[in-house]
Amino acid sequence: MAVRQRRAVAAALAALLLAGAVACGSGSGGKPEPSPASATPSALATPTDRSPHGVLLSAQLAMHTARRAKFSYRLGTDSATGMLFWAPKTVLQLKRPDDTEQLIVLDTTAYRGGDLATASRLGGRHWEKYATAPGADGQREVPYAGLVDRLNPVVALTAAVAAGAPVLVGEEKLDESTVEHYRVNVTVEAYAAAQTQLTGARRQALQAALGKGGVSLLTLDLWLNDKDQLVQLRRTGAGAGARLDDTVVYGEFAGALSVQAPAESDTVDVGTRSLPPAP
Numbered sequence: 001m002a003v004r005q006r007r008a009v010a011a012a013l014a015a016l017l018l019a020g021a022v023a024c025g026s027g028s029g030g031k032p033e034p035s036p037a038s039a040t041p042s043a044l045a046t047p048t049d050r051s052p053h054g055v056l057l058s059a060q061l062a063m064h065t066a067r068r069a070k071f072s073y074r075l076g077t078d079s080a081t082g083m084l085f086w087a088p089k090t091v092l093q094l095k096r097p098d099d100t101e102q103l104i105v106l107d108t109t110a111y112r113g114g115d116l117a118t119a120s121r122l123g124g125r126h127w128e129k130y131a132t133a134p135g136a137d138g139q140r141e142v143p144y145a146g147l148v149d150r151l152n153p154v155v156a157l158t159a160a161v162a163a164g165a166p167v168l169v170g171e172e173k174l175d176e177s178t179v180e181h182y183r184v185n186v187t188v189e190a191y192a193a194a195q196t197q198l199t200g201a202r203r204q205a206l207q208a209a210l211g212k213g214g215v216s217l218l219t220l221d222l223w224l225n226d227k228d229q230l231v232q233l234r235r236t237g238a239g240a241g242a243r244l245d246d247t248v249v250y251g252e253f254a255g256a257l258s259v260q261a262p263a264e265s266d267t268v269d270v271g272t273r274s275l276p277p278a279p
Helices: 002-025 052-066 116-121 145-151 153-162 188-193 200-210
Strands: 068-075 078-085 091-095 102-106 109-113 127-131 167-174 177-187 217-224 230-238 243-251 267-269
Touching (some): 052 153, 052 177, 052 217, 052 230, 091 145, 145 200, 153 177, 177 188, 188 200, 188 217
Antiparallel strands (some): 068 078, 078 091, 091 102, 167 177, 230 243
């Protein structure tokens, strides 16, 4: 059954790529922009190629299509659960265990609070509203973008697709489901550089976060379900002064997930004041 589903996914993705190629060829003759993976060994892989590179490319496309998922994570010693929308706009809802405060990000606006402690501090209102200051180009950055980029499965898969020599570790059981486990090594610099969809500032911030303590080489372990969706990511590395060990678990892809902005009457707008650390 799993094999049939994988073949169906591969066929559907191949048809999607063919349609995209026809659409690109029907324009005025301008050359399309290369994809982030086009300068890497995986450029020759296609979703119908079940080599490790081909499967990771299929997973990248599958997660682009999914657009959203629930997650739980452990980033170092921090853990939380929530929902993430990575397309078409960034949406994040996050809550730590044993903590009543919540974080909500809706594109370029963030909300903190939702608990009695915040209401007591704000004189009855439950939420603080933050916005990032416009950059030199007049555009506002996504609040807590560093956290979003570490959680975004497309970011991890983009780095994996751009890396060389991925390997299939094997078929495993994960929460009673059969998954395929892939592994790839990539430098912190290459991981960040592959993210051409991000601004330069976000790539630099991502590189700084992953390279903290002198970490320079990452091992990515990726577990894919029978639809080539990323259900678990582990990112590890070691440096002279620190060890990186992140795990993110994903589920309910493309589900009926919804995150709403708090009511304005229950919100205190603090403008572009510096964002506090993520809860």
